[in-house]
Amino acid sequence: MTIEKLAKSKANAVPNCSLVKYYEAGVPQWHMEVILTMLKQKNLTVLQEFILKFISAGIENVAEIRSFLGINESAINNAVAVLQKNSFISVDIFYSKLKLTDKGEKALREAAIIVPEDIEYALYVDGLLGNIYLDTRKLYTQKELHDFDIKPVNTIIDKPTQDYLVYENVKRAVNTFKKSHAYEQDKLEGDLQEVSKVEKTYIEYKKIYVLVFMNNKSGDIELQAYEGASRNDDYGIALQKMYINNTRVFDFDSKNEEVDNPGDDSLIGVLPKEVIESAKAFAYKDSTIDKEISNLNTQLIDIKENSQDEDEIQKETATERIRFLEKKIAEMENERKGADRVLTTYDHRPLLIDALDNVQNCVIIVSPWIKAGGLNNEIIDRIEKALQKKARVVIGYGISEKEDNDEWIINKLSDIQKKWYGKKYLNIIRLSNTHEKVLIKDNEFMVITSFNWLSFKGDPNKGFRQETGYYTESKDAISQMKINLSQRLGIKL
Numbered sequence: 001m002t003i004e005k006l007a008k009s010k011a012n013a014v015p016n017c018s019l020v021k022y023y024e025a026g027v028p029q030w031h032m033e034v035i036l037t038m039l040k041q042k043n044l045t046v047l048q049e050f051i052l053k054f055i056s057a058g059i060e061n062v063a064e065i066r067s068f069l070g071i072n073e074s075a076i077n078n079a080v081a082v083l084q085k086n087s088f089i090s091v092d093i094f095y096s097k098l099k100l101t102d103k104g105e106k107a108l109r110e111a112a113i114i115v116p117e118d119i120e121y122a123l124y125v126d127g128l129l130g131n132i133y134l135d136t137r138k139l140y141t142q143k144e145l146h147d148f149d150i151k152p153v154n155t156i157i158d159k160p161t162q163d164y165l166v167y168e169n170v171k172r173a174v175n176t177f178k179k180s181h182a183y184e185q186d187k188l189e190g191d192l193q194e195v196s197k198v199e200k201t202y203i204e205y206k207k208i209y210v211l212v213f214m215n216n217k218s219g220d221i222e223l224q225a226y227e228g229a230s231r232n233d234d235y236g237i238a239l240q241k242m243y244i245n246n247t248r249v250f251d252f253d254s255k256n257e258e259v260d261n262p263g264d265d266s267l268i269g270v271l272p273k274e275v276i277e278s279a280k281a282f283a284y285k286d287s288t289i290d291k292e293i294s295n296l297n298t299q300l301i302d303i304k305e306n307s308q309d310e311d312e313i314q315k316e317t318a319t320e321r322i323r324f325l326e327k328k329i330a331e332m333e334n335e336r337k338g339a340d341r342v343l344t345t346y347d348h349r350p351l352l353i354d355a356l357d358n359v360q361n362c363v364i365i366v367s368p369w370i371k372a373g374g375l376n377n378e379i380i381d382r383i384e385k386a387l388q389k390k391a392r393v394v395i396g397y398g399i400s401e402k403e404d405n406d407e408w409i410i411n412k413l414s415d416i417q418k419k420w421y422g423k424k425y426l427n428i429i430r431l432s433n434t435h436e437k438v439l440i441k442d443n444e445f446m447v448i449t450s451f452n453w454l455s456f457k458g459d460p461n462k463g464f465r466q467e468t469g470y471y472t473e474s475k476d477a478i479s480q481m482k483i484n485l486s487q488r489l490g491i492k493l
Contacts, residue, residue: 001229003209004349009294011346014213014222019346021212023250026145026205027235028127028155033120033199034165040117040190044107047071047079052100052108055089060097086115116193123170127155127203128238132169134177139204149376150207153249156238162198170195208235212250223249229301270481271448275472278340289332300325343469348451351471355441356382362392364485364493366438370397370405371455380412387421396489397454398431429489438481446478447471
């Protein structure tokens with residue numbers, strides 16, 4: 001699930017509050033490369049087993065055993081040394097006599113030995129919660145956070161040393177990990193004896209989604225954290241405490257951005273009146289559908305999360321319920337398709353992503369500003385993939401000569417233009433005074449809106465901006481808009 005879809009589904013999740021911001025955050029994780037000493041069961045070699053059997057039968061002299069077996073002295077001595085090292089036998093040096101220990105007797109009965117083995121492995125310490133765990137999921141570097149416009153969260157836990165790795169906590173983490181990662185069990189075979197050494201320690205980041213709600217009366221902020229679609233209350237509480245303690249866990253947007261007045265050149269007039277009236281008429285019904293889909297999705301997540309520990313009969317019932325809910329959600333989603341409708345703030349971003357991911361011929365995006373809040377690496381990657389499949393992408397931007405765009409992003413687009421697919425399929429056109437925000441995907445749909453497609457940031461300090469748009473699939477309206485934009489952009493659409 002993308003953060004845009006999550007924000008849309010949870011926009012009304014907190015009573016008497018508005019969702020005023022959402023963002024991707026990087027939670028610090030201490031990556032510790034360690035040496036784990038594992039006690040592993042291994043089969044006795046034939047020679048080791050025979051030596052233990054001779055000792056058990058009362059033949060305790062090394063020379064006598066060697067004579068009976070007819071094996072060279074070096075091989076016998078090496079086998080004896082291994083048995084002694086692992087405390088299966090004791091050796092009387094003066095009389096060259098061997099004796100079985102209790103551990104050796106047990107090994108002989110089971111024809112196996114327990115031996116220590118050092119392995120290199122990665123342990124993680126959560127920088128907010130302090131818990132120790134093992135994992136194989138992809139984490140992010142500091143550079144990747146910057147590239148993907150993910151906000152790093154400061155660590156609460158100081159750099160952990162070997163003393164932090166308490167045996168019981170590490171053993172619990174290893175055992176928990178082995179239960180859910182069968183393919184790692186061979187490497188982690190056996191029981192943990194100790195953490196022998198910490199080779200190196202550094203920070204990586206786990207991506208989470210953060211939703212910021214503001215109480216409509218008091219102005220208080222409430223934070224919710226999600227890993228995918230699953231809410232993580234521990235992270236939410238930790239971030240809330242950091243916010244209360246004046247730690248910057250998110251940034252409000254600057255006040256000087258995106259204060260524009262559509263004025264006389266707004267393209268809303270291009271939409272036929274019947275489309276606008278139809279969209280307004282659908283607005284109430286659409287809101288009801290959204291709430292119902294959100295409730296159904298919540299039920300679906302709860303059933304999926306809680307069905308793991310149930311017996312077979314309960315799992316079968318849960319599976320039937322899941323199928324019913326998925327079918328109901330699909331039916332309600334289909335009810336929205338094709339309808340002229342009014343869009344709210346969090347309806348927009350998923351449409352931009354859909355347009356870039358599924359375009360067949362051409363995507364047109366008109367937006368006054370280009371900034372990292374909207375045109376981040378995620379969108380840039382999608383633009384490049386659309387171009388590579390020979391779909392045209394047209395971007396019109398620019399509201400004034402003194403506009404405050406993120407030039408490094410514009411430079412990235414210029415670099416893409418230099419590639420073969422960019423030269424042929426990417427149009428970037430700087431306009432002198434555009435207030436319009438338009439999105440057109442093929443001849444499939446069009447959105448005219450107040451939402452800044454390529455720079456959106458909400459600002460609670462200004463009062464939460466409710467971005468409103470009109471969505472239509474009217475072929476006539478799309479055709480008229482393309483004619484209008486062709487004149488403004490100076491290219492054929």
